[in-house]
Structures are given as structure tokens and as C-alpha cells.
Amino acid sequence: MRRVFWMALTLAVSSFLIFGALQLAPGDPASFLLSGRSATPEAIAAIRERYHLDEPFLAQYWHWLGGVLTGDFGRSVQFRSDVGGLIASRVPVTLTLIAMAFLLIMVAGPLLGLLSAARPGRVDRSILVAGSVAVATPSFVLGFVLIAIFSVNLGWFPSMGAGEGLADRLHHLTLPAIALALTFAGVLARVSRSAMIEQLGQEYVTVARGRGVPERTVLRRHVLRGAMTVIVTYGGLLVPGLLVSTVLVETTFGVNGLGQLLQYSVTVKDFPVVQALTLLTVALFVLANLVVDLLAPLADPRVRNR
Amino acid sequence: MLSIEDLTVRLPHTARPAVDGLSLTVAENETVGLVGESGSGKSLTSRAVLGLLPPKAEATGKIMMDGADVLAMNRAELRQHRTRSVAMIYQDPRAAISPFRRVGDFLTETIAMDRAAAAGLLETVGLRESHLRNRPHELSGGMLQRVVIAAALAGRPRLLLADEPTTALDVTTQAEIIALLRRLRVPGMLFVTHDLELAATICDRVYVMYAGRVMETRPTGELFRDPRHPYTAGLLAATPRLDELGTLPPAIPGRPPDLLAHLPGCPFAPRCPHVLDSCTAGVPGLVGGVACLRAEELCDERP
Numbered sequence: 001m002r003r004v005f006w007m008a009l010t011l012a013v014s015s016f017l018i019f020g021a022l023q024l025a026p027g028d029p030a031s032f033l034l035s036g037r038s039a040t041p042e043a044i045a046a047i048r049e050r051y052h053l054d055e056p057f058l059a060q061y062w063h064w065l066g067g068v069l070t071g072d073f074g075r076s077v078q079f080r081s082d083v084g085g086l087i088a089s090r091v092p093v094t095l096t097l098i099a100m101a102f103l104l105i106m107v108a109g110p111l112l113g114l115l116s117a118a119r120p121g122r123v124d125r126s127i128l129v130a131g132s133v134a135v136a137t138p139s140f141v142l143g144f145v146l147i148a149i150f151s152v153n154l155g156w157f158p159s160m161g162a163g164e165g166l167a168d169r170l171h172h173l174t175l176p177a178i179a180l181a182l183t184f185a186g187v188l189a190r191v192s193r194s195a196m197i198e199q200l201g202q203e204y205v206t207v208a209r210g211r212g213v214p215e216r217t218v219l220r221r222h223v224l225r226g227a228m229t230v231i232v233t234y235g236g237l238l239v240p241g242l243l244v245s246t247v248l249v250e251t252t253f254g255v256n257g258l259g260q261l262l263q264y265s266v267t268v269k270d271f272p273v274v275q276a277l278t279l280l281t282v283a284l285f286v287l288a289n290l291v292v293d294l295l296a297p298l299a300d301p302r303v304r305n306r
Numbered sequence: 307m308l309s310i311e312d313l314t315v316r317l318p319h320t321a322r323p324a325v326d327g328l329s330l331t332v333a334e335n336e337t338v339g340l341v342g343e344s345g346s347g348k349s350l351t352s353r354a355v356l357g358l359l360p361p362k363a364e365a366t367g368k369i370m371m372d373g374a375d376v377l378a379m380n381r382a383e384l385r386q387h388r389t390r391s392v393a394m395i396y397q398d399p400r401a402a403i404s405p406f407r408r409v410g411d412f413l414t415e416t417i418a419m420d421r422a423a424a425a426g427l428l429e430t431v432g433l434r435e436s437h438l439r440n441r442p443h444e445l446s447g448g449m450l451q452r453v454v455i456a457a458a459l460a461g462r463p464r465l466l467l468a469d470e471p472t473t474a475l476d477v478t479t480q481a482e483i484i485a486l487l488r489r490l491r492v493p494g495m496l497f498v499t500h501d502l503e504l505a506a507t508i509c510d511r512v513y514v515m516y517a518g519r520v521m522e523t524r525p526t527g528e529l530f531r532d533p534r535h536p537y538t539a540g541l542l543a544a545t546p547r548l549d550e551l552g553t554l555p556p557a558i559p560g561r562p563p564d565l566l567a568h569l570p571g572c573p574f575a576p577r578c579p580h581v582l583d584s585c586t587a588g589v590p591g592l593v594g595g596v597a598c599l600r601a602e603e604l605c606d607e608r609p
Contacts, residue, residue: 202404203402204401204402204403207394207402211394211457212384212386212389212416212461217415222404226404226406299406300405301406302441
């Protein structure tokens, strides 16, 4: 119950901040609507009224919040359609992209971390260097490299679009998912490496070895298992970051999803869309926190008694 | 059954070996005590018997277990050795069992067995079958130590290594665990402790270690009645007694040496009340179970 209250408060405060910040941004949406055409003062006034731009700030916020709570995110200035519908039509593509990237991250990150922790020396150092490069490479740069290699030279994957149907979509989204995953996988590899090195120093790992448990089993059942709390927590919290990163990746690969929508809407100052997408990111963050909290007792049974 | 010959273990970045030329035997149906202060090398010795040395530690000498040298074993032999012939009981059971897994998982981890067999093991140590489903944090320290003992028995080992098995427990629990260990009748036991009195109650023979070396080794009764090495005598004198309540026993002056100090000759010389110049000239060998140049002489002085 307390948790629900805090979640609601987080959302309320951030909705206010989001709305307020966009009001402070330079540029009048009305002038964008007219896109440079000269208009009569009456026409401008009509538009301002249509989008409630003539009302004071708090009233505008109140009006918007009331809409959001009833599922109405307002109308897009640019697309001249419902923001809700605009977003809903792009959710499946972006969700698939994020899910693919998340899967890649959660498999590659801990695996590389385990390899790194279990093989100090050359293997560990190579992974650390590769991880640093991965973390430092912006996703759109990697995107261009992937397109050059796998689309242009090898022709294995398409370079543009999101595809139709499940198989085609997965095929189209493979390269974007890799580009999206790389940085996060690099960070997760690092995080799991240190968590697992800490596990390797635990007495129960030494005890398991001293009891003749094979090294592979020790790594899987003790080291990886013990590092799970850290991996689950970090993994859950990177999901909102993935959504934000889709802005770059979807633009690079011409995928018509939420990221591209956000990028475009910011450019044309389509405030209702930007507001809705930003609020969606915050909501995802709050949700990810909740999921991590609910998963914590599974990762560490001692948490249940607290 | 177990015969350690001239074992020397060097840890990285240290000036002297942590275990220095140690020889020790455990015969069939014998319980042997390994007594010393913390840092004397006793735990390291018991772990070496498992073939479980810290990374980068260098060991020379021989650890013969039923005729096979532990230090020369390959990976498969070592696993066989750890699951079937030797098992260890650890100081802190809460650290020894992974908090993430169930008691049953811990018991059956090394040797495949059915539920009935696992329950049987728990019964041997005074626990119930229902404890198989418990998580470590749901059990007390004493119960967890019973789980560790049950797991140690799983492979029907010939030799049990008990490394300070009661140090982390309450006094009443200590007594129960000691009673349990005496009841088990594993063919051989090496009991590592810093507690001389405890060693006296459970062991047939005792080795007293100091700075990685054996100072004195004799049958328990003799050793306690008539300690020959000044260090053993000092340790016994430093044990608080019930009949002298209110008076602090005399402590041995000085502190045990750390691994960074080079120790020429007898390692106890700097703290020894009977020290002579010749004590630091060479390492005294074990003669009649005592590693002291003046053992005979000091013995004769006493009434």
C-alpha cells in the first residue's frame, strides 16, 4: 500500500516537472502549427484556444492531467490525431526491439562477467577492454558499423524499417537490437564481474570446492546464483534506459517506433506527444522498480523475512 | 591413515612459511588435536589436507592419505579425495552454507542420494527430515553446524577435519556439537582448535603449533600433566581456572609473530622466559615430542 502511494507520488511530481519544463522551452507551438505561413490574429487565437494555449500554466496543467488520468493524452499538434493512438500504434515495434535487446543484455552481460571473474589474467583483461570499448561506443555509431558490415557487405540483414509479421520483424530488428544492447551489456558485464568476484571470495564457495563440487557447478550454483541479486536489480533498472536509447537506434535504422516518434516530436515541438512519451518513460521506470522489488525475494530468500 | 611429512606452505608476499616443516600423523581410530593461537598455521594445515590451499600458495613436502599424496593429485583424484576420503567441518557454519539454497541442496550437492538418505543423514545429527526444505537463515548456528556435519558424513569419509567447529557457537551448543562429534565414530579425526581444554576433552594426542611449527606433541594426558615446552607451559598457565576466581592468569608476554617477520632459530625464543643465546642459532628439532633445546634441563629443574 505504501509502495503504491510512493509510486503515485513519483508519477504526479514527475508529470508536473515534465509539463513545466516543456512550457519553459523556447518556441510557441502555435507558430509551428502554422509552419511559417502568415496568419490572421484571429486564426492564431483560434488555434491557441483549440489547444488551451491561452489559459494560465496551472490551468493548462490541470486540464492535461485530467485528460491523462482518463486515458486522454491530448491531440498531437503535428499529426493532428490522438496522442494515445499515435503511441499505441508504435508500442509493438519498440517493445519487440527492447525485449530483444534486453534478452541479449541479460544473456551476454552475466556470461561475460562470469568468464571474466572465473578466468583472471588474459581472458579477464580482454573482456574488460572489449567492455570499455562497448560502453564508450554510442549506439548510432555501432549501428552504422553493423549496417556497413551485415547489410551492405554481407546482405544478411535489412538496414531499414521494422518489417511485417513476426519472423520478418525479428529479422529487421536484429541489428537495431544489437546496437541497442551493446553499451548496456558492457556495463552489465562489469557489474556482474565485480559481483561474482565478491562471490568467489565467499567462504561457501571455498567450502563447495573443498567438498569436491566440480568447478563448473561451483560457478553456476554458487557464484552465478549469489550474484543474481545484483544482476536482477541492475537488469530491471536498465529497461527505462533502453526506451530512451531507442531514440538514437530507431532513428539510425529508420524504425518507426516510439524513439523515432519522440525524436521527431521534440524537433517539431509537438508538446503533447513529448509529454506523453516522457511520462511513459517515468511510468516504466516506476514499474521497473516495482518488478525489481517483487523479484528481490526470489533472488535472495533472506529478503522475505524483512 | 594420514601422514604429513615435512609440510611447508609459503603464502605470497610473506617472509617466512606459514607452515614450516610440519610432520603429523593420524592413526586409525585416533582423534588428534592441532592446537595453537590464531595465525599459527593450524587452519592452513587442515585445509592443505583437503588439497585446498589459497591461490599462489606454494606447498612442499608430502600429505599422504591412505598411501596417496594429496599434493600430487590431479583434479579427478582430488575430487574423489574430497568427497570420499576426507571431509571438513568449518568454523562458521553460516558462512559455509550458501544462503541462497536449501539445506537439502547443500547435503546432496556432492553425492547423489535420494530423499530418504538425506533425511537419514539429518537424523544422525539430530535434525528432522523437514529441515531439508529450510533455508539457512531459518536455522540457528548450532543447527547449521549439524547440517555441515551431516554433509561431511555424506561421503562416509575416513578422516574428519574439524576446523574450530565450535568457536562460533554458544557454550551450550558447543557441548552438544562436541558430544555429537564424539558419538559419530568416524575412523579418524583431526581436531583443530585454539582451546587447549577442549582439545583435552576430545583428543587422544595433541600437537601444539606456534608460528607454523610443531612445538610439542604428546598424548593428551601427559601433555597436560607435564608440559615440556615453555610455550605449552605458558599456554596452560594462561588458561583461566575456576578454582582461582578473580585472579587473572599470567599471560605470555609479547605477541605471536606475523608472517612478515623472519624468525631465526626457535620461533618462540623472543617470548620465552628460559631463552638462551643458542636458541636463536638454529631450529630445534622435535626430540621426544618437544622442540626445545632446554627441554630436558628444564624438566630436571622442576620438583
